[in-house]
Amino acid sequence: MSGNVVHLYKTPDPDPDSGGSGAGQGPTLTIVTDDTPTPTDPTAPVLPLWVRSSRAIRRAVTHEQTRTAARAMVRHSLYVVGGTRIVARRAWDGRTAARYERMLRAAEAAGNMEAAAEWEERGQRFREARHRRRMDLLRSPQTAAKGAAIGAGMGIGGLVLLGIAMAVATKHPADVVTPLMAVIEFINLMITIVRVVWGPALTIGPFLALLALWSVGAHQKAAPQWTLPAGARTGGGEPITPSIVVKALRDLGIPALRKAITEMGDAGAAMLSPIVIAGCGVEVDVTLPSGVSTVEVQARRRKLAENLSRHEHEVFITIPEAARTVRLWIADSGALDEPIGPSPLVTDETLTADYKKGRAPWGQDLRGDAAVLSLYQRHLLITGLSNQGKTAALRALALWAALDKTVEFRIADLKGAGDWAMFEGLATVLIQGPADEQVIQATEMVEGLVEEMNRRMEARRRDPGTVFVPLIGIVDEAQVAFMCPVKDEDGRPYGGSKATSRYFMAVRKVHNQGRAVDVLMWEGTQDPTDQNLPKLVREGAHTRASLALGTESQARMALGDKAVDGGAAPHLLRQGLDKGTLVVASDGIEIPAGQASITVRTHYIGDDDARAIADRARALRDGVTTLHATARDTAERDPLTDIATVLGDAPRLRTQEVIKRLSALNPEAYGDWSPVDLTRVLEAAGAEPYKSDGRMVVGRDRVLRALADRDADGSASAS
Numbered sequence: 097m098s099g100n101v102v103h104l105y106k107t108p109d110p111d112p113d114s115g116g117s118g119a120g121q122g123p124t125l126t127i128v129t130d131d132t133p134t135p136t137d138p139t140a141p142v143l144p145l146w147v148r149s150s151r152a153i154r155r156a157v158t159h160e161q162t163r164t165a166a167r168a169m170v171r172h173s174l175y176v177v178g179g180t181r182i183v184a185r186r187a188w189d190g191r192t193a194a195r196y197e198r199m200l201r202a203a204e205a206a207g208n209m210e211a212a213a214e215w216e217e218r219g220q221r222f223r224e225a226r227h228r229r230r231m232d233l234l235r236s237p238q239t240a241a242k243g244a245a246i247g248a249g250m251g252i253g254g255l256v257l258l259g260i261a262m263a264v265a266t267k268h269p270a271d272v273v274t275p276l277m278a279v280i281e282f283i284n285l286m287i288t289i290v291r292v293v294w295g296p297a298l299t300i301g302p303f304l305a306l307l308a309l310w311s312v313g314a315h316q317k318a319a320p321q322w323t324l325p326a327g328a329r330t331g332g333g334e335p336i337t338p339s340i341v342v343k344a345l346r347d348l349g350i351p352a353l354r355k356a357i358t359e360m361g362d363a364g365a366a367m368l369s370p371i372v373i374a375g376c377g378v379e380v381d382v383t384l385p386s387g388v389s390t391v392e393v394q395a396r397r398r399k400l401a402e403n404l405s406r407h408e409h410e411v412f413i414t415i416p417e418a419a420r421t422v423r424l425w426i427a428d429s430g431a432l433d434e435p436i437g438p439s440p441l442v443t444d445e446t447l448t449a450d451y452k453k454g455r456a457p458w459g460q461d462l463r464g465d466a467a468v469l470s471l472y473q474r475h476l477l478i479t480g481l482s483n484q485g486k487t488a489a490l491r492a493l494a495l496w497a498a499l500d501k502t503v504e505f506r507i508a509d510l511k512g513a514g515d516w517a518m519f520e521g522l523a524t525v526l527i528q529g530p531a532d533e534q535v536i537q538a539t540e541m542v543e544g545l546v547e548e549m550n551r552r553m554e555a556r557r558r559d560p561g562t563v564f565v566p567l568i569g570i571v572d573e574a575q576v577a578f579m580c581p582v583k584d585e586d587g588r589p590y591g592g593s594k595a596t597s598r599y600f601m602a603v604r605k606v607h608n609q610g611r612a613v614d615v616l617m618w619e620g621t622q623d624p625t626d627q628n629l630p631k632l633v634r635e636g637a638h639t640r641a642s643l644a645l646g647t648e649s650q651a652r653m654a655l656g657d658k659a660v661d662g663g664a665a666p667h668l669l670r671q672g673l674d675k676g677t678l679v680v681a682s683d684g685i686e687i688p689a690g691q692a693s694i695t696v697r698t699h700y701i702g703d704d705d706a707r708a709i710a711d712r713a714r715a716l717r718d719g720v721t722t723l724h725a726t727a728r729d730t731a732e733r734d735p736l737t738d739i740a741t742v743l744g745d746a747p748r749l750r751t752q753e754v755i756k757r758l759s760a761l762n763p764e765a766y767g768d769w770s771p772v773d774l775t776r777v778l779e780a781a782g783a784e785p786y787k788s789d790g791r792m793v794v795g796r797d798r799v800l801r802a803l804a805d806r807d808a809d810g811s812a813s814a815s
């Protein structure tokens with residue numbers, strides 16, 4: 097029905113459910129109109145007037161518009177009160193030594209006796225100056241009277257002289273007093289103006305004064321929070337001021353701190369260093385009063401954050417060098433949820449890397465400065481809960497290092513979802529998959545690193561000047577290896593953390609001695625426990641980084657006690673929301689003096705960008721042949737075929753490079769090969785190395801031709 101319906105009842109129907117319209121109960125008339133509202137239930141009991149009135153009043157009073165208007169009224173009135181208080185306080189401070197007293201008390205409460213002495217001296221100087229001014233004021237009426245008399249005499253004299261000059265010029269003696277009369281008339285005019293203005297000024301003066309006080313109050317927001325408009329109320333990124341920090345510290349629930357700040361009064365801000373802008377937040381050092389320890393403040397991070405109208409993750413408390421000091425970094429509200437820009441690896445296509453002297457651009461620290469990490473001779477461990485960006489962070493470093501063409505990678509991705517697939521043709525070994533088979537291959541890959549490390553150490557022993565190319569072994573999802581239950585044919589387990597555990601022992605050996613010969617181990621691991629990340633392994637890494645973790649004890653496993661005691665708190669990062677945010681403990685990254693760790697928001701390099709970077713890295717190198725499993729068979733090998741394999745697509749390769757690749761292919765067969773061994777095999781096949789650009793190289797065509805000839809010979813002799 098399009099119109100509204102009004103029922104008109106002669107007598108109300110006592111039982112609407114009785115069916116029909118109630119025969120015998122009188123006629124019912126229904127009028128349909130377009131503008132009258134539909135009554136809900138005509139038989140509903142009518143509420144008494146007082147109830148309806150009180151409800152209406154309550155509705156009106158609690159209506160949002162009424163509340164906003166009331167808030168505005170109270171706010172603006174309180175601005176005047178607050179402004180008066182502020183102006184009175186300023187006047188009082190300006191005329192008395194109150195300010196010096198306050199600062200003196202604050203310095204005493206903070207235990208800073210040097211500052212206390214200085215404030216006392218300043219106060220003393222102020223009092224002396226004030227005394228001098230008062231004494232001058234006592235003597236001033238005589239001086240002022242004398243000055244006024246002399247001034248008036250000189251003024252009248254001057255005007256008369258001017259009049260005489262005019263009289264001489266105009267030959268009218270009456271002109272002698274003309275300048276004097278002009279001045280008198282001017283004064284008269286002034287008196288008339290003041291008389292006219294005085295009345296209205298007296299009327300509007302108080303209003304102007306009120307306006308001035310209101311303006312001071314409004315500027316300083318001198319009204320309670322609840323009266324402020326919704327947008328200006330606390331909770332939406334209130335700017336951090338000294339008084340807010342001091343209040344937040346006072347209400348932290350540390351009795352000694354509260355007492356000291358109360359004693360300091362308004363001058364509690366003396367505890368603070370200047371508040372400086374640091375990235376997407378501000379930073380301030382707080383020198384705690386004696387009796388309050390830095391640990392006590394650190395332990396109350398959540399409360400401090402809430403007192404500062406921030407979330408817990410938006411406040412970082414670290415311990416700088418200065419004694420009894422905590423450094424607070426307070427994010428602008430919500431700023432940490434904004435993404436940081438793309439990686440320079442993505443934006444700068446000309447970027448190359450230098451493993452030894454360069455630093456990988458990893459992200460930004462909280463101050464907004466670039467966070468760059470040196471990878472040189474450092475083992476690495478990245479931990480975190482699942483799906484927080486561990487692989488992405490580890491891969492970003494590998495992609496940078498890949499832009500140094502001397503770096504060799506051997507990679508085992510024990511998740512096998514293709515996160516490392518772009519290293520095909522870039523890494524010499526690439527194992528992908530979560531099964532026991534891949535764990536076995538990964539173990540043998542790390543054992544291959546140990547052999548290479550031993551070979552290099554032997555070479556170094558023979559010639560201390562030997563320099564080696566960097567060899568980085570990466571095991572992502574290393575917890576899979578530690579938890580693998582499979583045993584080899586001698587009964588030695590691949591996983592676990594016993595002295596017989598093959599993966600564990602191989603990693604330990606690389607950790608112990610690999611650094612000096614540039615054989616490095618990088619591991620990514622999830623949700624650490626003592627079982628899936630043994631203590632000795634986690635402590636063997638020089639660079640330890642952690643994404644969001646579940647508990648403080650996990651944070652200790654990931655970063656070590658020292659970092660966590662110094663304020664590192666990956667367990668307070670928000671799972672899911674702080675993806676890619678790492679707490680890093682390493683000497684390879686610049687960490688502010690006194691701190692044990694730094695929080696880094698990493699650039700995210702997605703799969704497509706990673707592939708593009710890997711393509712650039714590939715273009716820097718001669719074709720690298722990637723092996724998908726380490727060669728485990730010790731059966732007789734065919735060196736010529738292996739040489740052809742490691743040559744890949746390269747038309748020619750230096751003999752040293754060929755030996756290196758053969759050694760990666762099968763450390764047992766080729767680990768101790770020298771150029772003599774290589775030359776012997778190639779000469780026998782008629783594909784001997786030759787000089788190119790002054791260096792001995794192996795030619796791919798020659799090797800392939802030799803293989804083809806041999807196969808042809810073989811088939812001829814067979815036939």
Ligand SMILES: Nc1ncnc2c1ncn2[C@@H]1O[C@H](COP(=O)(O)OP(=O)(O)OP(=O)(O)O)[C@@H](O)[C@H]1O
Binds near residue numbers: 480481511676697699
């Ligand atoms: N730096 C970053 N910034 C923003 N988001 C990121 C960042 N790094 C990773 N992510 C997001 O997190 C997701 C998971 O990343 P990644 O696969 O690296 O996590 P992971 O911890 O290795 O996961 P898993 O537990 O499966 O091993 C990515 O798909 C991406 O959306």
